[in-house]
Amino acid sequence: MSFKEYYRAFKAYTDINSKEYQRRIEELEPYLLRAMKKKGKVLDLACGVGGFSFLLEDYGFEVVGVDIDEEMIKKAIEYAKEKNSKVKFIVGDARKLPFEGETFDYVLFLGNTTVHFSPKELNEVFKEVKRVLKKDGLFLINFVDMRELLSRVQMGTIVGEEYWISRVMIDEGEKTAVIEYKSEKDSFRVRFAIWGKTAVELLAKLYFTPLESVKLDDISYLNVYKK
Secondary structure (H helix, E strand, O other): HHHHHHHHHHHHOOOOOOHHHHHHHHHHHHHHHHHHOOOOOOEEEEEOOOOOHEEEEEOOOEEEEEEOOOOHHHHHHHHHHHHOOOOOOEEOOEEOOOOOOEEEEEEEEOOHHHHHHHEEEEEEEEHHHHHHHHEEEEEEEEEOHHHHHHOOOOOOOOOOEEEEEEEEEEEOOOOEEEEEEOOOOEEEEEEEEOOHHHHHHHHHHHOOOOEEEEEEOEEEEEEEEEO
């Protein structure tokens, strides 16, 4: 039961040249640029294969990408070589970042990364984000309201090009959900932490001042906070 299988299955997270990945960039790009008015140093936290890091580099930002998954960072470095990019990619844990305090003007946390973390862990992440942000620095977080999503999921829902959802198992405390994905070739299960919009925002307010919340669709958001 691993996210590695999930990310391998869906191009939206692993192939920056795919239409699925490009759709993610096109959706967020105007809102990122609207919030990030001044050029500065960016931490792309949980950067994956680096698509948003390259995007912001193209707009003149200095970018560092961090992800705990060595395979993702390896692929990001390969993409960087192809693009002759200067983005620095590092394997690291969002709960214990390898940077001095007040290093970055912006920290990005994109791609519904909250589903990886328990409440205690996400609290540690937000605390670290605050530590590495400069005074008045901005924290931009993109997430899906998982409570709303799970209320809408139906068995047989198509996901990506090959898979469909065959089973959803929510634990008794409604803190996590195991979703089973199937294709004609294989199947796998992934456990997601259930973060609703209200819970994400309440935790963020412990560390940051909310500036804006953009509703991207019925269940996904981009929130902007200031240190």
